[in-house]
Amino acid sequence: MIVLGLLLVLLAGGAFALVLTEESARYILFGYTFELGHVQMFLAGAAAAAVLLAGVWLLGSGSRRAARQRRRLRAARAETSNRMARLEGEKRDLERKLEREHTAVPGDRLVAGAEDPR
Numbered sequence: 001m002i003v004l005g006l007l008l009v010l011l012a013g014g015a016f017a018l019v020l021t022e023e024s025a026r027y028i029l030f031g032y033t034f035e036l037g038h039v040q041m042f043l044a045g046a047a048a049a050a051v052l053l054a055g056v057w058l059l060g061s062g063s064r065r066a067a068r069q070r071r072r073l074r075a076a077r078a079e080t081s082n083r084m085a086r087l088e089g090e091k092r093d094l095e096r097k098l099e100r101e102h103t104a105v106p107g108d109r110l111v112a113g114a115e116d117p118r
Contacts, residue, residue: 001065005058012052019045 018027025041027034036044 001058001062005055005060005062008051008055008058010055012048012055015044015048015051 018029025036027036
């Protein structure tokens with residue numbers, strides 16, 4: 001939407017520049033000659049203004065949409081980072097607990113599924 005808005009703004013700017021650079025009411029555009037009256041010139045200006053406003057609106061809405069997506073992405077990354085930190089903490093706690101269990105009484109423990117040697 002931002003690109004389309006920019007194109008519309010440039011198109012309207014080109015139309016305004018064309019009107020400002022011509023000294024007469026005769027305009028040559030792409031090999032065609034246009035001679036506009038007062039009402040036709042007013043309507044052409046109104047159309048150029050409408051195109052300009054549409055382009056500015058598209059630029060604004062596209063920028064807001066992109067900012068909203070960046071905010072959502074930033075929040076998702078922060079949430080993922082918090083979740084990873086919490087999981088890393090749980091992992092360290094479980095590793096410490098497992099290490100304590102292995103160092104506590106190594107001979108008295110039975111391996112799961114093994115039979116009692118007595």
